[in-house]
Amino acid sequence: MEYFEKNTNGFWLDTLEGLLERFPELELPHKQDFYTLLFIDSAKGEIIIDKVKIDTDQAKLIIIKPDCVSSITLDKYAKGSIINFTSDFFDLRYNTNLLYQFSFLKKWEKPFVRLTEKQVYKWNSLLLLVKKEYQNCSKGFRNVLCSYLNILLFEFERAYNPVRTIEQNHSRESKIIYFKQLIDKHYKSKKTPSQYANLLHVSANHLNKVCKKETGKTAGSLIRQRILLESQRLLQYTNLTVNEIALEMGFDTPSYFITFFKKQYGCTPEVFRKRQNDLFYFV
Structure with missing residues (x-):
């Protein structure tokens, strides 16, 4: 809609x-x-x-x-x-x-x-x-x-009373769920598809194909999505400075974090925070 x-x-x-x-x-x-x-x-x-x-x-x-x-x-x-x-x-x-x-x-x-x-x-x-x-x-x-x-x-x-059907893609979908769970656990320290592919014991190319098939997104996109989500949470719901958030998120330098964030959202973390504060309050 x-x-x-x-x-x-x-x-x-x-x-x-x-x-x-x-x-x-x-x-x-x-x-x-x-x-x-x-x-x-x-x-x-x-x-x-x-x-x-x-x-x-x-x-x-x-x-x-x-x-x-x-x-x-x-x-x-x-x-x-x-x-x-x-x-x-x-x-x-x-x-x-x-x-x-x-x-x-x-x-x-x-x-x-x-x-x-x-x-x-x-x-x-x-x-x-x-x-x-x-x-x-x-x-x-x-x-x-x-x-x-x-x-x-x-x-x-x-x-809900689940009625399961035979689904050929069940194993692939389960792998995506596990991949997302690994991202949730390691996103601060592991930021590349190859690192997660190693944990899943598959090639980075195979992981990317499965992600595209099941979600329409690349493995790298799913990793970035999780990093951005947590960054958004910290900006929106805490009083941590941008430098502190960059450190918390595992970025080598604040400038690298700012560049990463701006590339995805089209604005700096500070501008994003101000826009959110105009609507919501910190908890």
């Missing part, structure tokens, strides 16, 4: 009622680079994800993962909520690999679960709290929203 990508900070919430009147482009097959969580209370229509049709004939939770091709068809009186969020939004508050522990986010799992009346009541209650926080934008609201999102994902996990 172009609106989400241009006008949010990684989290967006709306109601399902009249959704397609506001965003008719959702009816067309499209690919996105963020997660969409749909809570269907009652609705007539269907959600299609990678050619799999999910009827909205009863209460459901549906997850649309990044890079999936999806379309949404709902009547204008549909009841429920839609939440879009990026992995970066979630990762700023929690460990970067926490999303991978949720069964329903794995590539080979079905992307929905049916809800009981009791579960529907609970989700409506939780989403009222999320909506209030989202609309008020009080001090620290972004952190609170991230905490609520974590609760919603765990509630999804509790309701």
Whole structure:
């Protein structure tokens, strides 16, 4: 959704009622680079994800993962909520690999679960709290929203009954998860694909091919993404100086860190920090 990508900070919430009147482009097959969580209370229509049709004939939770091709068809009186969020939004508050522990986010799992009346009541209650926080934008609201999102994902996990299918790419996907876990553990000291390839006992070329196949990104890009995420966290949530952050992140010199950061974000760490401080506070 172009609106989400241009006008949010990684989290967006709306109601399902009249959704397609506001965003008719959702009816067309499209690919996105963020997660969409749909809570269907009652609705007539269907959600299609990678050619799999999910009827909205009863209460459901549906997850649309990044890079999936999806379309949404709902009547204008549909009841429920839609939440879009990026992995970066979630990762700023929690460990970067926490999303991978949720069964329903794995590539080979079905992307929905049916809800009981009791579960529907609970989700409506939780989403009222999320909506209030989202609309008020009080001090620290972004952190609170991230905490609520974590609760919603765990509630999804509790309701979820995984139905595994035979997936030929399972071993490759498991290797990507392990690679990301290694990055999370060593990103301050190991910054090249070859270093991680050695830990995985594969060639750097093979690792890069697997990464491109499963994520669309190179191994080097995934490593840089993790370094930038932690740098962003430190700039946003601590009072460490740029020099101290450079040292903490394992860069030889502050100037090298500044050059690295500016190349990725188009601005210096100090400018980035000022922009974030205009919106959020340190915790």
